[in-house]
Amino acid sequence: MTDIFYSLVFYLIALVIIASALGVVMEKNLVHSALLMTACFIGVGMLYIYLDAEFLGAAQFMLYSGGVAILAVMAVMLIKHGDEGPRDGGNGRALRAIAVASAFALVIGMIITALPYAPAGYISQDNVSELAEMMLTEYVLPFEIAAILLLSALIGAIILAKGDGEA
């Protein structure tokens, strides 16, 4: 009973992710594509939570669908309206695209069937404190390097936006 319920939830989430990802590619309106990408991000976040990585899932919600997606939608909206117009979507390379896609699917399928299933990973009872512990002890150097990288990106963004003289 519980197992059925669990797999049902998994397939539901997978359906949301695949449907919205397909929508991103096939939708002709760019804003709709960007919004569907948000739905895809949320689906991936739910998948993380489903797989017992709650912290990663919440971070996905906050950073991707709460931050990245909004920037993407804004950028798309600022593009001049009416430029895109109705398109038929094709560019005359449908056959080649199908060939590449099916080759890719074949390779991925072969890899999945050829490799043995990985054993169930380590499930942490309290992955927030364990993550914090690891970040500030074992992996403190990469953590600090990432922080410095982000800081320089932040300052760079301000200088780019403000111009050399003002900042």
Next chain:
Amino acid sequence: MHNGILYLVTQDIREALLPIAGSEIIVNLTIMALGIALMFGLVTGSALIFTLLERKVCAFIQVRIGPNRVGPGGTLQSLADMLKLMSKEDIVPQGIDMWLWVLSPALIFVPSALIYAMFPFDDGVIFADVNIGLFLILAITSQSVLPFLMGGYASNSKYAMIGGMRTVAQMLAYEVPMVFALMGVVMLTGSLKMSAIVEAQTDVWFVVLQPLAFLIFMVAALVESNRPPFNIVEGESEIIAGPFTEYTGMRWALFFLAEFANLLSISIMTTTLFLGGWHGPEFLPGMVWFAIKVMIMVLVYQWIGWTFPRLRIDHMLTFGWKVLLPIALVNVLLTGIGIYVFNWL
């Protein structure tokens, strides 16, 4: 174990249901459905009461009488409002992006209602007491930006579009100081779990230990929920009603339902994070203390809203990035030093 009244009642229902239903799963599902129904009742019920309260408080502050015709003392005003909104014509403007326009008011309500699952109403009375409680609440709240932008874009009107842009600017700007302010609370608790945060305030409320964070949180929470004096998203005198401009009837009411759900949830968050949650002297049960504190916070937020004039967008963004964020960072530093000194003593 826990001794919250609602928790004990739930345990009784569980025991009574178990022989009838036969299986643990069915009982759990029933209890969950009951909890969800209660939560929705709370959200919609509070919206009904808050519409009246808002107008009464506003009238009191502006030395007016406020609604006093429908029912005794105007108490049935919100019911009359609701009937009016439901019977209104559903106007669909031309040239809109139909799908997004319809979805926006519905989606706006989802994050506002969803975070109620993580609020501890009493000892043991919490729908989902997850490990990452506070972080999940913040993550879900951050989802409420996009529906505003969607509504603004889909309406295909200048005012709505400006309103949508303003939402993004102000919500992103104030999310950062809010998270940093709450970092102080998390550092003191050592956990993101909501029940643990309340537990840590058994002796001292965090408003005493984190006064700076409390003030920053109050400002940021008002901005995040578009409450006056920070409601420049709708700013009637400038852009009519922002993203809501093109909506009528029940669709428009959904935006307001979400707004009042947000007012209640920022009051609940202030109470839970800074005012000791359901803790209080013994003579009243925890739930009552919780309700009293939340109502006081609702009144305080309304008081702030109707006392200060609305800010200008550029002033507000400058204040968020250049004043609140540095103060919040200093607060994190001070809290760190404080914890270090406290441990060393």
